[in-house]
Amino acid sequence: MLNQFVSFPEPGQMQALAMYDTNVSAATSESIKERMPHVLSVAGSDSGAGAGIQADLKTCAARGVYCSTVITAVTAQNTVGVQGVNIVPEKFVSEQLKSVLSDMNVTVVKTGMLPTVGIVKVLNDSLKQFPVQALVVDPVMVSTSGDVLAGPSILDILREQLLPMADIVTPNLKEASALLGGIKLQTISDMRSAAKSIHDMGPRNVLVKGGDLPASSDAVDIFFDGVEFCELRSLRIQTQNSHGTGCSLASCIAAELAKGSQMLQAVRVAKHYVETALDYSKDIHIGNGLQGPLDHLCKLKRNVHSSSRLQRFNPDDLLLYAVTDSKMNNKWGRSIAAAVKAAIEGGATIIQLREKDTETNNFLEAAKNCLEVCRLHGVPMLINDRIDIALACDADGVHVGQSDMPAHVARSLLGPQKIIGVSCKTPEQAHQAWVDGADYIGSGGVYSTNTKANNSTIGLDGLKTVCLASKLPVVAIGGIGLSNVRSVVELGPENLKGVAVVSALFDRECIATEARKLHTLVSETLKTTSAAS
Numbered sequence: 007m008l009n010q011f012v013s014f015p016e017p018g019q020m021q022a023l024a025m026y027d028t029n030v031s032a033a034t035s036e037s038i039k040e041r042m043p044h045v046l047s048v049a050g051s052d053s054g055a056g057a058g059i060q061a062d063l064k065t066c067a068a069r070g071v072y073c074s075t076v077i078t079a080v081t082a083q084n085t086v087g088v089q090g091v092n093i094v095p096e097k098f099v100s101e102q103l104k105s106v107l108s109d110m111n112v113t114v115v116k117t118g119m120l121p122t123v124g125i126v127k128v129l130n131d132s133l134k135q136f137p138v139q140a141l142v143v144d145p146v147m148v149s150t151s152g153d154v155l156a157g158p159s160i161l162d163i164l165r166e167q168l169l170p171m172a173d174i175v176t177p178n179l180k181e182a183s184a185l186l187g188g189i190k191l192q193t194i195s196d197m198r199s200a201a202k203s204i205h206d207m208g209p210r211n212v213l214v215k216g217g218d219l220p221a222s223s224d225a226v227d228i229f230f231d232g233v234e235f236c237e238l239r240s241l242r243i244q245t246q247n248s249h250g251t252g253c254s255l256a257s258c259i260a261a262e263l264a265k266g267s268q269m270l271q272a273v274r275v276a277k278h279y280v281e282t283a284l285d286y287s288k289d290i291h292i293g294n295g296l297q298g299p300l301d302h303l304c305k306l307k308r309n310v311h312s313s314s315r316l317q318r319f320n321p322d323d324l325l326l327y328a329v330t331d332s333k334m335n336n337k338w339g340r341s342i343a344a345a346v347k348a349a350i351e352g353g354a355t356i357i358q359l360r361e362k363d364t365e366t367n368n369f370l371e372a373a374k375n376c377l378e379v380c381r382l383h384g385v386p387m388l389i390n391d392r393i394d395i396a397l398a399c400d401a402d403g404v405h406v407g408q409s410d411m412p413a414h415v416a417r418s419l420l421g422p423q424k425i426i427g428v429s430c431k432t433p434e435q436a437h438q439a440w441v442d443g444a445d446y447i448g449s450g451g452v453y454s455t456n457t458k459a460n461n462s463t464i465g466l467d468g469l470k471t472v473c474l475a476s477k478l479p480v481v482a483i484g485g486i487g488l489s490n491v492r493s494v495v496e497l498g499p500e501n502l503k504g505v506a507v508v509s510a511l512f513d514r515e516c517i518a519t520e521a522r523k524l525h526t527l528v529s530e531t532l533k534t535t536s537a538a539s
């Protein structure tokens with residue numbers, strides 16, 4: 007059933023096409039539509055969402071492949087075990103199969119829990135009526151918790167009808183043993199013999215998974231394509247969060263085949279995917295039982311972190327905006343994180359890392375350290391210019407200027423939750439920033455400065471013009487310090503929310519002391535100015 011696969015574009019390439027080529031011809035968009043890799047998962051629903059249909063959906067999403075679903079059974083399941091199983095009538099399984107297969111250009115079918123002979127029969131019939139490019143069979147029989155999901159009654163039809171249609175079958179040791187009439191599988195040599203015997207039942211390829219092999223420090227799987235064996239080894243990851251690994255492995259194989267990979271390559275990618283997800287999720291806690299789920303998309307921990315800042319952007323955070331400078335920190339012998347910590351202790355309300363001559367790897371390392379400090383104090387941290395660094399450390403946002411990454415591109419890369427600031431010297435630039443989805447404007451240079459070479463000044467008048475032209479909150483920048491900050495804040499537009507400073511904090515002996523003085527002056531002046539207006 008596995009045909010010669012053409013090479014499909016990677017998901018990132020498709021996204022790039024969709025985002026930037028507004029002149030995509032009808033013919034091109036038609037070919038993208040036709041070649042969209044698509045896996046249909048025919049499996050049971052797991053209410054705990056670690057395994058089954060839910061694992062398949064998440065795995066395919068993680069691999070950039072569309073996944074549709076035909077549900078064969080609904081299980082009441084959690085991290086403790088399976089509390090109930092409700093089998094979907096075979097007629098309705100057949101109806102779901104017809105709905106998807108007759109309409110949706112499915113590339114690969116992946117099967118999981120097939121609880122009755124009748125359901126296997128309707129699946130076979132549907133596949134004959136609507137052939138697909140590949141069939142991946144995960145012969146699910148027992149859950150990770152040891153509960154039976156498909157009894158021995160389905161073994162005959164699996165062996166006689168489904169396996170001969172399969173491009174690959176992926177039993178674990180218990181399932182391989184059941185398919186072979188209950189023989190004991192205890193060694194790698196036993197696994198090889200099992201792979202060969204199962205191959206004799208008709209599937210093009212067999213992957214016997216050795217995760218449960220006793221006394222093995224590696225996780226060893228045996229792949230057999232009818233001619234050659236391949237021993238696939240990965241580190242055995244110590245974790246209880248392994249619920250759903252079998253489903254995820256099989257659906258990742260299906261996803262890779264749908265994208266056009268050769269079989270052994272698809273298996274290798276899938277094994278690496280599961281290993282990475284296991285390692286990433288080894289210390290997460292979901293549920294109270296012994297069988298925790300994988301974090302298929304490797305994003306949950308990041309969100310636990312980010313949720314410490316509940317509000318996305320508060321314009322009042324612009325009050326005392328501290329912008330770092332590596333030259334100044336070097337001069338005073340301070341690390342970026344130490345400087346940031348001192349600024350926050352003195353009252354800085356938002357931080358921007360502006361590291362013009364720090365190497366990328368050092369910048370990323372420092373950004374991660376600074377982010378820890380900022381999160382601890384609930385202060386947002388932005389990155390100057392470098393969207394890549396902001397993405398890599400999951401910063402709260404970026405600040406970009408007129409010659410940096412355009413704000414609308416930054417927004418599409420960072421998503422709606424991140425803060426984006428844009429430097430504007432004119433009302434036109436301010437209008438564009440608003441159109442592009444910026445959250446605030448940095449406007450200057452209000453005064454001349456030694457910190458930024460060749461920076462043109464707009465003065466207090468220029469600042470006021472920008473403020474009055476925009477709906478966005480504005481922070482003033484350039485040459486601002488204790489001696490002139492009052493004149494800036496007294497300008498009075500309602501949306502002028504604060505001042506951004508570099509040298510007035512970071513080119514001083516005691517950052518915290520200077521921050522404290524500036525914070526007091528700015529907040530008192532803002533109060534009296536707004537009371538007067």
Ligand SMILES: Cc1ncc(COP(=O)(O)OP(=O)(O)O)c(N)n1
Nearest residue numbers: 391405406407408429448449483506
């Ligand atoms: C708050 C704030 N406002 C303006 C700037 C200047 O940004 P940009 O014009 O991109 O210049 P560089 O800082 O990149 O030299 C800023 N960084 N922060």
Ligand SMILES: Cc1nc(C(=O)O)sc1CCOP(=O)(O)O
Nearest residue numbers: 450451455457484485507508509
């Ligand atoms: C980074 C930056 N941007 C400016 C602009 O006018 O957009 S002025 C500036 C430097 C501000 O440093 P200091 O507070 O030491 O004057």
Ligand SMILES: [Mg+2]
Nearest residue numbers: 391406407410
């Ligand atoms: Mg810039």
